[in-house]
Amino acid sequence: xxxxxxxxxxxxxxxxxxxxxxxxxxxxxxxxxxxxxxxxxxxxxxxxxxxxxxxxxxxxxxxxxxxxxxxxxxxxxxxxxxxxxxxxxxxxxxxxxxxxxxxxxxxxxxxxxxxxxxxxxxxxxxxxxxxxxxxxxxxxxxxxxxxxxxxxxxxxxxxxxxxxxxxxxxxxxxxxxxxxxxxxxxxxxxxxxxxxxxxxxxxxxxxxxxxxxxxxxxxxxxxxxxxxxxxxxxxxxxxxxxxxxxxxxxxxxxxxxxxxxxxxxxxxxxxxxxxxxxxxxxxxxxxxxxxxxxxxxxxxxxxxxxxxxxxxxxxxx
Amino acid sequence: xxxxxxxxxxxxxxxxxxxxxxxxxxxxxxxxxxxxxxxxxxxxxxxxxxxxxxxxxxxxxxxxxxxxxxxxxxxxxxxxxxxxxxxxxxxxxxxxxxxxxxxxxxxxxxxxxxxxxxxx
Numbered sequence: 001x002x003x004x005x006x007x008x009x010x011x012x013x014x015x016x017x018x019x020x021x022x023x024x025x026x027x028x029x030x031x032x033x034x035x036x037x038x039x040x041x042x043x044x045x046x047x048x049x050x051x052x053x054x055x056x057x058x059x060x061x062x063x064x065x066x067x068x069x070x071x072x073x074x075x076x077x078x079x080x081x082x083x084x085x086x087x088x089x090x091x092x093x094x095x096x097x098x099x100x101x102x103x104x105x106x107x108x109x110x111x112x113x114x115x116x117x118x119x120x121x122x123x124x125x126x127x128x129x130x131x132x133x134x135x136x137x138x139x140x141x142x143x144x145x146x147x148x149x150x151x152x153x154x155x156x157x158x159x160x161x162x163x164x165x166x167x168x169x170x171x172x173x174x175x176x177x178x179x180x181x182x183x184x185x186x187x188x189x190x191x192x193x194x195x196x197x198x199x200x201x202x203x204x205x206x207x208x209x210x211x212x213x214x215x216x217x218x219x220x221x222x223x224x225x226x227x228x229x230x231x232x233x234x235x236x237x238x239x240x241x242x243x244x245x246x247x248x249x250x251x252x253x254x255x256x257x258x259x260x261x262x263x264x265x266x267x268x269x270x271x272x273x274x275x276x277x278x279x280x281x282x283x284x285x286x287x288x289x290x291x292x293x294x295x296x297x298x299x300x301x302x303x304x305x306x307x308x309x310x311x312x313x314x315x316x317x
Numbered sequence: 318x319x320x321x322x323x324x325x326x327x328x329x330x331x332x333x334x335x336x337x338x339x340x341x342x343x344x345x346x347x348x349x350x351x352x353x354x355x356x357x358x359x360x361x362x363x364x365x366x367x368x369x370x371x372x373x374x375x376x377x378x379x380x381x382x383x384x385x386x387x388x389x390x391x392x393x394x395x396x397x398x399x400x401x402x403x404x405x406x407x408x409x410x411x412x413x414x415x416x417x418x419x420x421x422x423x424x425x426x427x428x429x430x431x432x433x434x435x436x437x
Contacts, residue, residue, distance in 0.1 A: 034376040037330075037365040056327060057364065299356040304342060309335055309360040 005047070005080040018043070018054075018081065019070035029070055029083075036072030043070045048079035059310050061182040090127070091116065095172045096147050101235040104154040105201050106165060107139075109147040110174060118142055118179030120208030121287070123315065125177035126150070126160065134160040137205035137289065137315060138179065141212050148176075151204035151235075183287060183315040185212045193221040193284045195307075197274045197298055200228060202290020205315055207236055209287055214247055222247075223278060227255040227270025227294075231262070253277070271298050275305060282306030285313075292316035320372035320422050324415060330367050333409050338363045340405040347401045350389050370406060370427040382433035390436045399431055 004011045004018060006027065013021040019041050022029050032040040036056060045066040054073035055063045067084060097109035118124075120141045125133040140149035155161045168174070183205055194213060196206045203226050210224055228234050240252040253273065254265050261267035271294055278284075286307045288298045295316035303309055325332075338360055342348055351359060369375040386394060406427055410420045 032381075033365045033368075035365070035368060035374040037361065037368050037375070039361045057331065296353075296355075300342065303335075303356060304339060309338070309356065312356070 002075040003078045004075060005078070006082070013075050016074070017071050018073040018075060018079075022070070031071055034071045036069050039069060041070040042067055042084040043073075043081050044068070044084055046080045046082050048075075048077050050079060051076060059182060059313075060186045060188075061184055061313065064186060065182065089178050091176050091178065093148075093174055093176060095168055095170055095174055098168065098170060101151060102233055105235065106152045106154070108150045108152055108164065108168065109140075110150070110176065112145065112147050113176075116148070116178070118148075119184035120212035121184035121205040121313075121315075122179040122181040123205070124148070124150075124179055126164075127175040127177075128160045128163050132159060133177070134158075135180075135317065137181075137201075137208075137317070139204035139207045141208050141215065143212070143215050149204075149208075151201040153201040181315060183209075183289065183313040185209050185216065185218075187216045189220075189285075190216070190218050191220045192311075194218070194223070194287070195274060195278055195281060195284050195302070196222070196224045196287040196289075197270055197294075198224075198226050198288070199270055199290035199294050200233060202226075202295075202315070202317070203236060205289050206287060207240075210240075210243070210250065214243070214250065219249060222250045223253070223274070224251070225253045225255055225266075225270050225274040225277075227257060227273070229258045230256055231265070270294070271301065275301060278305075280306055283308075285311045288312070288314040288316075290317070320419065320426075321368075321374075324371045324419055324423070326373070327368075329413070329415075330364055330371060330373065333367050333413060334360060334364045336412055337367060337405060337409040340408060341402065344401055344405060347398050350392065350394065350398070366427075367406075369430075370423045372422070372426060379430075379433040382430050383436055386434045387436060394435065396431075396435065399434060403427060 001012050001014045004013050004021060011021055011025050019029055019031055030040050032038045045068060050068040050073050054068035058067060091113050093113045094111045096111045099107045101107045118138060123135045123137040125135050127133040136150040136152055138148055139151055140146040152161055152164050154165050198206045206224060210222060213222055226234060234254050244250050244252045255270040255273045256265055256267060257269050266273045281302050284307050286302045288295045295314050299312055299314055302312055342351055369377055407420060407424060
């Protein structure tokens with residue numbers, strides 16, 4: 001009989017769903033439709049494989065990370081599972097480099113811990129102390145073996161970002177979580193066009209995703225729009241222009257929302273510029289990162305412009 | 318064969334959900350009820366609704382429907398808005414070339430939730 005390992009306990013699960021099995025044992029799991037549709041009971045298999053019928057309709061990035069719906073999962077082998085929102089384990093590493101990217105965004109490199117697994121565009125939690133952490137997206141690409149690369153924006157009165165700006169230095173030991181999040185590139189469909197829109201330090205995950213897609217020989221268009229108020233809020237300009245020259249399918253459009261834009265820059269709110277350049281997004285894959293108001297508006301507007309809901313990936317912060 | 322199987326099961330729901338939700342978000346009569354709502358969560362709910370309307374597996378009760386829409390009723394949700402959703406549902410199924418007799422059955426299922434959705 002298959003066993004479910006969850007929260008340090010084991011449960012026998014015969015001919016019933018994971019949700020029914022756990023509920024019958026008095027374990028409370030959030031649920032709603034009980035029909036494999038609403039995704040309220042989303043959980044993650046940490047060990048063992050769940051039947052693919054438990055992943056029907058989930059985004060490909062969730063399937064890749066072994067997420068499944070407890071109500072429609074009838075295990076056929078032993079599995080160890082966790083609640084979807086449980087963040088990963090804590091890992092100790094060390095700062096390897098620090099460099100300002102703009103006046104208020106700091107580039108921080110962290111030594112790649114042994115066997116650290118992540119996908120470009122995911123995020124980690126960085127701990128100031130036992131109970132205080134903030135999430136930062138990864139701009140690095142695993143296939144390149146790079147150190148983990150974060151772009152930290154200084155938040156006014158931000159407890160963690162101010163500590164990072166004032167205290168951290170090369171060699172400083174640092175505690176991070178394993179990688180989390182479902183905003184990343186999944187190989188496959190190499191001819192699909194891709195739109196990426198970000199503001200401020202929202203460029204970090206997009207910079208990783210673009211390079212990851214190019215490394216995977218993505219052939220469709222890859223259009224990246226990065227917005228800030230003014231020129232001094234933009235960064236990675238040279239790196240992205242170099243990528244643009246080397247890859248005919250990659251286009252980089254830096255946008256400035258206040259004041260006149262010099263040659264090579266677009267004037268306007270980044271989302272408006274991206275949508276007016278690409279009004280029909282039918283069949284496109286879309287990545288949206290940065291300012292929550294922009295990201296939430298962009299999710300709806302790119303969907304209304306034709307992108308399928310399961311092809312829209314986002315990370316507001 | 319059940320209505321759900323005749324319409325095309327989960328594949329039909331997946332095909333319908335974006336078309337339906339796009340119509341709803343563009344509909345001036347009802348789009349305000351969806352402003353500020355997280356798209357991903359909302360798309361999953363639309364999918365659950367369509368699955369139910371297609372006669373598919375669901376365990377929603379009248380009580381769930383009342384609880385889920387109470388905050389919208391407080392914002393003025395009424396028959397005219399329910400009618401608009403019904404219209405969008407019908408138009409979606411027409412667009413997907415679902416035969417008229419099956420559309421009528423799906424519409425009847427959706428219609429049966431009216432009083433619960435509107436909290437009466």
